Amino acid sequence: MNKLEQEKLQYMSNAIRGLSIDAVERANSGHPGMPLGMSDVATVLFSKYLKFDPHNPDWLNRDRFVLSAGHGSMLLYALSYLVGYKDCSLNQLKSFRQLGSKTAGHPEYGLLKSIETTTGPLGQGLANGVGMALAEKILNKKYGKLVDHKTWVIVGDGCLMEGISQEAISFAGHQKLNKLIVLFDDNKISIDGSTDITCSDDQEKRFRASNWNTMKIDGHNFNEISNAFKQATRSSKPTLICCKTVIGYGSPNKSGKESSHGAPLGSIEAKLTKENLNLIEKNFVVPDKILNNWRSLKTKGKKNRENWEIRLKNSQLRKDLLKQMKKRKFERSKDVFFFLENISKNIKNEATRKSSQNTLEFFNKKIENLIGGSADLTGSNLTKISSSNLHGKNINYIHYGVREHLMSGAMNGLAVHGGFIPYGGTFLVFSDYCKNSIRLSAMMKQQIIYVFTHDSIGLGEDGPTHQPIEHLPGLRAIPNLNVFRPCDAIETFEAWEIALNSKSTPTVLALSRQNLPLLRKKFKNNLSMKGGYILEEQKNNKISLIATGSEVSLGYEIQNYLLKKKIKSNLVSIPCLDLFDQQDKKYKEKVLGNQIRVIIEASSTQSWYKFVRENDLIFGIDKFGESGKAEDLFDYFGLTTEKVVNKIMAKIKL
Numbered sequence: 241m242n243k244l245e246q247e248k249l250q251y252m253s254n255a256i257r258g259l260s261i262d263a264v265e266r267a268n269s270g271h272p273g274m275p276l277g278m279s280d281v282a283t284v285l286f287s288k289y290l291k292f293d294p295h296n297p298d299w300l301n302r303d304r305f306v307l308s309a310g311h312g313s314m315l316l317y318a319l320s321y322l323v324g325y326k327d328c329s330l331n332q333l334k335s336f337r338q339l340g341s342k343t344a345g346h347p348e349y350g351l352l353k354s355i356e357t358t359t360g361p362l363g364q365g366l367a368n369g370v371g372m373a374l375a376e377k378i379l380n381k382k383y384g385k386l387v388d389h390k391t392w393v394i395v396g397d398g399c400l401m402e403g404i405s406q407e408a409i410s411f412a413g414h415q416k417l418n419k420l421i422v423l424f425d426d427n428k429i430s431i432d433g434s435t436d437i438t439c440s441d442d443q444e445k446r447f448r449a450s451n452w453n454t455m456k457i458d459g460h461n462f463n464e465i466s467n468a469f470k471q472a473t474r475s476s477k478p479t480l481i482c483c484k485t486v487i488g489y490g491s492p493n494k495s496g497k498e499s500s501h502g503a504p505l506g507s508i509e510a511k512l513t514k515e516n517l518n519l520i521e522k523n524f525v526v527p528d529k530i531l532n533n534w535r536s537l538k539t540k541g542k543k544n545r546e547n548w549e550i551r552l553k554n555s556q557l558r559k560d561l562l563k564q565m566k567k568r569k570f571e572r573s574k575d576v577f578f579f580l581e582n583i584s585k586n587i588k589n590e591a592t593r594k595s596s597q598n599t600l601e602f603f604n605k606k607i608e609n610l611i612g613g614s615a616d617l618t619g620s621n622l623t624k625i626s627s628s629n630l631h632g633k634n635i636n637y638i639h640y641g642v643r644e645h646l647m648s649g650a651m652n653g654l655a656v657h658g659g660f661i662p663y664g665g666t667f668l669v670f671s672d673y674c675k676n677s678i679r680l681s682a683m684m685k686q687q688i689i690y691v692f693t694h695d696s697i698g699l700g701e702d703g704p705t706h707q708p709i710e711h712l713p714g715l716r717a718i719p720n721l722n723v724f725r726p727c728d729a730i731e732t733f734e735a736w737e738i739a740l741n742s743k744s745t746p747t748v749l750a751l752s753r754q755n756l757p758l759l760r761k762k763f764k765n766n767l768s769m770k771g772g773y774i775l776e777e778q779k780n781n782k783i784s785l786i787a788t789g790s791e792v793s794l795g796y797e798i799q800n801y802l803l804k805k806k807i808k809s810n811l812v813s814i815p816c817l818d819l820f821d822q823q824d825k826k827y828k829e830k831v832l833g834n835q836i837r838v839i840i841e842a843s844s845t846q847s848w849y850k851f852v853r854e855n856d857l858i859f860g861i862d863k864f865g866e867s868g869k870a871e872d873l874f875d876y877f878g879l880t881t882e883k884v885v886n887k888i889m890a891k892i893k894l
């Protein structure tokens with residue numbers, strides 16, 4: 241690269257710095273250090289390597305750029321404005337971090353087209369990037385050059401300290417995701433100060449140990465940056481580029497220090513920094529010549545996209561690819577009734593995890609872009625089916641290894657990349673290991689299906705470490721997440737059907753390890769759609785027995801027992817409390833009944849207080865489980881017909 245070009249890049253990079261300083265000063269909050277430090281790297285990336293077209297931001301074969309160090313959001317926003325994304329005007333930069341702006345504190349998926357995924361919780365972006373690179377690899381096998389792009393991820397010291405990064409690095413190295421390029425903002429500073437106080441990792445050695453290609457460069461030297469990128473794009477392994485940078489670059493008094501990480505430079509220091517970088521003093525002004533240099537990049541992007549479009553037009557795979565990328569609703573046909581009729585005729589007792597597998601066999605024939613997997617519990621979660629492929633042109637199953645957090649973060653990446661409906665399994669108790677990613681699936685409105693089996697003390701002898709207690713209320717508390725706990729094979733099918741039609745809501749399926757009887761006789765309509773319904777109605781009832789999952793069959797036994805004592809009751813099944821709660825008051829009251837409500841769920845009771853009154857009863861488990869046979873445990877925790885009935889009788893007599 242000649243001197244002139246380097247100079248041009250320097251001006252372009254300093255424009256990012258100027259806008260970042262101004263936006264943080266104006267908001268009087270934010271993180272200037274990271275954009276000041278990484279703008280040189282980002283300038284080379286966007287001007288020479290990244291494949292993108294700001295006027296067609298949804299182009300499916302674009303490179304993906306992820307700012308895993310999401311606190312440096314001004315880097316992305318400044319770039320979005322400079323390269324000319326229509327939705328990121330200068331006014332957006334001026335309203336950085338303000339309510340209603342598209343330039344939120346951390347990048348939020350859906351606010352700006354340039355935001356490929358929501359980042360901020362450190363390390364998540366890296367796992368998302370792994371998912372995107374995985375998506376590309378699978379689609380590339382199927383569609384060749386039509387899907388052929390890189391995934392670039394900027395991480396900081398923080399991302400690489402997070403546990404999820406280890407899972408992500410290990411998985412990506414094993415999968416040889418060679419189009420994944422990680423740019424490490426190697427500034428040796430985090431919030432508490434120098435990383436000398438927290439970290440002794442040799443990152444290159446660490447990544448190399450997991451089958452990565454690694455490099456170390458001066459992150460302020462355009463030639464070194466460019467050469468490293470060139471090398472990375474030819475690698476047969478994923479690449480880590482440690483970019484030695486100075487946090488808060490250009491600030492005379494704060495560069496290299498943690499004080500530049502997460503607070504405005506302050507007006508005096510901002511002025512000094514701008515002077516030091518030869519920037520115009522006036523805020524939010526980028527000289528025409530520099531702005532034109534940035535804006536001219538789109539010509540290359542446009543050409544690239546147009547060439548791709550010609551290739552697409554002439555390709556025999558065009559239709560298939562477009563179909564793969566499209567989000568389509570599932571419409572019931574006769575097959576559904578045959579399938580459900582078959583269940584109703586032939587299945588007596590079945591674990592809902594097994595019902596889920598059978599349902600998947602059905603849906604996988606109808607929906608081509610499901611991509612399944614499990615975090616090393618395939619045989620327990622029953623997520624693999626006869627048409628699951630690990631190799632070849634139609635990969636649709638991933639062994640994520642014992643990496644629940646990566647699995648969940650990667651599923652977010654697969655989903656936002658487009659082309660897939662990801663589902664992945666582990667035990668419900670280990671949903672804690674997936675939690676922040678689940679939260680982000682919900683926040684990003686992604687269709688992802690979490691298959692969480694072994695959903696209660698019903699799993700038995702593995703004991704309290706493996707028995708979920710507080711998990712259902714915790715998951716139900718996440719906004720925009722549907723948590724299903726189906727009671728039998730029919731409800732399991734219905735839960736999957738709703739999940740597959742929920743295009744902007746992720747789903748948790750909490751499934752039993754133990755066999756459950758088939759309770760549903762009617763199957764013409766999807767009764768789970770309203771979240772809950774009366775399963776067995778008895779006129780003039782005195783009691784509503786309200787249960788979910790495995791306890792609905794317990795409720796059924798209780799109902800029959802009570803009937804022998806001439807006490808009539810309704811049996812209510814609530815497979816999805818989230819959907820049920822969204823119904824109108826009249827419906828909810830009708831289903832729950834106005835007599836004594838008896839809630840039964842082998843879980844923490846926290847979910848239910850909203851639905852009971854003073855005289856009602858809740859049977860649940862508000863302590864840790866025990867190791868023992870499932871049958872013994874249900875008895876020990878008071879969840880048997882006899883024990884529940886005794887309490888109901890005592891209540892009625894009052």
Ligand SMILES: Cc1ncc(C[n+]2csc(CCOP(=O)(O)OP(=O)(O)O)c2C)c(N)n1
Nearest residue numbers: 274360361362396397398399429430431501
């Ligand atoms: C999971 C998570 N934990 C903590 C934080 C709070 N946090 C934001 S940035 C940061 C330090 C990050 O250091 P580094 O990645 O080196 O960023 P730099 O200071 O270099 O910009 C922390 C702890 C967070 N955003 N996410």
Ligand SMILES: [Mg+2]
Nearest residue numbers: 397427429430
């Ligand atoms: Mg740092």
